[in-house]
Amino acid sequence: MLRGTLLTIAGLAAGSALVPASASADTLREALAQAYRTNPVLAGARAQQRGTDENVVIEKSRGRPSVDATADYIEFVKQASTSFTAPERSVGTGLDLGVPLYSGGAVKNAVRAAETRVAAGQAELRATESSLFSQVVAAYMNVIGQEAIVGLSANQVDVLAVNLDATGDRFEIGILTRTDVAQSASRLALAQGDLQSARANLISARENYIQLVGEAPTNLQPPPPLPGLPATVGEAVLIALESNPDLIAAIERAEAAGIDIRVAGAGRLPRVSLFAGGNYNNFLGTLGGSGGGVAVNPPQGQTSAQVGVRLSVPLLQGGLTAARERQASAFASAALEQVIAVERDVIGQVRSSWSSWQAALAIIDSSQSAVDAAELSLEGVRAENTVGNRTVLDILDAEQELLGSRVQLVTARRNAYVAGFSLLAAMGRAEARDLGLFPGEQLYDPQTNYEAVRGKWWDWERTEAPTTTGTSTVDIPAPDAEIPGEIQGPELDRRPS
Numbered sequence: 001m002l003r004g005t006l007l008t009i010a011g012l013a014a015g016s017a018l019v020p021a022s023a024s025a026d027t028l029r030e031a032l033a034q035a036y037r038t039n040p041v042l043a044g045a046r047a048q049q050r051g052t053d054e055n056v057v058i059e060k061s062r063g064r065p066s067v068d069a070t071a072d073y074i075e076f077v078k079q080a081s082t083s084f085t086a087p088e089r090s091v092g093t094g095l096d097l098g099v100p101l102y103s104g105g106a107v108k109n110a111v112r113a114a115e116t117r118v119a120a121g122q123a124e125l126r127a128t129e130s131s132l133f134s135q136v137v138a139a140y141m142n143v144i145g146q147e148a149i150v151g152l153s154a155n156q157v158d159v160l161a162v163n164l165d166a167t168g169d170r171f172e173i174g175i176l177t178r179t180d181v182a183q184s185a186s187r188l189a190l191a192q193g194d195l196q197s198a199r200a201n202l203i204s205a206r207e208n209y210i211q212l213v214g215e216a217p218t219n220l221q222p223p224p225p226l227p228g229l230p231a232t233v234g235e236a237v238l239i240a241l242e243s244n245p246d247l248i249a250a251i252e253r254a255e256a257a258g259i260d261i262r263v264a265g266a267g268r269l270p271r272v273s274l275f276a277g278g279n280y281n282n283f284l285g286t287l288g289g290s291g292g293g294v295a296v297n298p299p300q301g302q303t304s305a306q307v308g309v310r311l312s313v314p315l316l317q318g319g320l321t322a323a324r325e326r327q328a329s330a331f332a333s334a335a336l337e338q339v340i341a342v343e344r345d346v347i348g349q350v351r352s353s354w355s356s357w358q359a360a361l362a363i364i365d366s367s368q369s370a371v372d373a374a375e376l377s378l379e380g381v382r383a384e385n386t387v388g389n390r391t392v393l394d395i396l397d398a399e400q401e402l403l404g405s406r407v408q409l410v411t412a413r414r415n416a417y418v419a420g421f422s423l424l425a426a427m428g429r430a431e432a433r434d435l436g437l438f439p440g441e442q443l444y445d446p447q448t449n450y451e452a453v454r455g456k457w458w459d460w461e462r463t464e465a466p467t468t469t470g471t472s473t474v475d476i477p478a479p480d481a482e483i484p485g486e487i488q489g490p491e492l493d494r495r496p497s
Contacts, residue, residue: 028140028223031213033437035136036129036444038214040470045128046444047466052121053450055114063100063107064457070094085298088286096277101309104269105262113259120252122446126245129432130425132212137421139209143217145414146202147483149407153195156403160188163399167392180392187396199481206479214471216479226420227436228429233354236427240350241343243428250342254335257328264328267321268314276307346426353423360416367409374402 036042071093079086100107164184170176209217230236241247282301314321378398384390424430432443 026215026218027221028137029435029437031140031209031217031220032133032136032432032435034215035132035213036432036437038469038471039132039212040468042128042132043469045125046446049118049121049125049446050449053118053446053453056111056118056450056454057456059107059110059114062110063103065097065099067098068096070096085287087283090281090283090286092279092281094277094279097275099274100271101274102270102272104266104271106266106269109259109262109266113256113263116252116256116259118450120249120256122450123245123249123252125446126428126431127249130245130428130430133430133432133435134422134425136209136212137223138418139205139212140217140220140223141414141417142205143202143209144220144222145410146198146205147220148410150195150198150202150481150483152403152406152410153191153198156399157188157191157195159399160184160191160396163392163395164188176392183393183396187400202481203479210473210476210479214473216476223417226417226424228424228427228434229420230354230423230427233351236350236354236423237347239427239429240346244346244426245428247339247342247346248428250335250339254332254339257332257335260328261325261332264321264324267317267324270314271312273310273312274308275310276305278305279303349426350423353419353426356419357416357423360412360419363412364409364416367405367412370405371402371409374398374405378402 072091074090074092076086076088076090164181167176167181167184171178171181206217230239280301280303285300287298287300378395378401381390381394381398385392385395421430424434432438
């Protein structure tokens with residue numbers, strides 16, 4: 001199978017056959033790189049993952065020492081009638097230290113669950129990137145395909161306009177009838193309508209490209225061959241079961257849900273903590289009184305300190321712990337079922353993409369044969385018309401058949417590339433690291449942020465104000481349906497060697 005040759009889809013870019021090379025041109029690699037750097041959906045998913053990283057620190061904090069400082073100022077507005085040394089006011093400060101020693105495994109397992117969910121989130125981030133790239137590839141190929149179809153449609157209008165003029169001339173000299181002229185005019189009108197539809201589709205394709213990439217498409221070039229396509233559907237399924245990011249994320253989340261059961265069960269176990277504290281009170285010179293007729297001036301300040309160990313044993317919680325454990329178990333069961341559901345979906349995606357890819361390759365071959373045959377047929381019908389064996393309607397039908405074959409060829413080449421890339425995405429091999437978008441450059445690695453924050457303790461560390469990396473498209477002019485360069489319709493149906 002000529003997989004490598006077909007998947008370059010250089011023939012689809014009749015784009016490159018249709019549109020002469022210019023100084024300004026975009027490649028698929030550039031489009032993917034631009035989306036990787038500036039697409040707001042991907043940037044938002046990265047920020048969301050950085051937020052998920054903090055859950056590990058949050059859970060760890062529950063098992064770390066805590067220190068609280070208190071201060072109070074009190075005015076005693078009414079004193080006890082039996083008090084001889086009642087103060088009028090006081091100022092107090094206190095310092096309390098708490099150190100969890102044992103929590104029944106709740107903290108340890110909560111940290112493990114959070115770490116597992118970080119891994120799940122990283123896999124989901126891979127899936128977001130892969131999904132974005134699949135959309136960009138489809139948008140890129142849609143623009144190329146629609147440009148080719150607009151070129152073919154415009155060429156068809158030109159051909160039919162010439163046909164109408166020739167038919168009118170032959171009618172004037174009595175060779176053809178008014179019916180022949182009407183048939184030619186009807187086909188021209190239909191072709192003009194098809195051209196307007198094709199232009200509208202091209203504008204829509206360019207708008208979708210701008211939405212995903214953040215830039216307007218400029219003379220898109222033929223895409224490169226797709227790397228790492230499997231030889232069989234079975235091989236593709238095996239790779240997907242090992243590497244598909246959605247499946248990896250589902251497995252990680254199921255593992256985290258299983259750990260949650262132990263976290264919930266820890267609610268019935270004892271807790272041990274160490275505590276220490278100190279207090280200082282000052283009555284601001286208002287503590288005083290008399291005894292036996294002798295003035296007494298008691299100290300105005302006093303301090304205290306304490307240290308101890310606290311044991312807390314839950315005896316009855318109204319069924320709370322058991323309910324939480326049952327709930328966690330049910331959620332874990334749901335997560336395990338989700339793994340099977342995602343696995344089924346992945347297998348279905350792989351097999352469907354494989355089938356679409358193979359079908360598109362076969363359609364390319366048959367469409368190319370149809371184009372070749374339609375060209376010969378049109379030449380023959382025109383030749384036979386000159387000797388009176390064919391009518392004008394026969395020529396119009398042959399021209400329409402050739403146009404349909406060319407459009408089908410363009411569409412099949414587009415579909416083959418998109419299906420091939422979708423297959424790579426389902427296999428988990430359609431990310432920046434797999435496509436070599438930035439040779440020699442460091443890719444975004446969510447693990448870097450996780451390693452940076454997972455061990456942080458300091459409460460007073462400030463984070464930077466939120467910013468955006470996604471770019472706005474408000475200043476990009478609305479696209480039109482113009483195609484740069486002269487359209488050379490017949491070049492479309494030539495497959496590159």
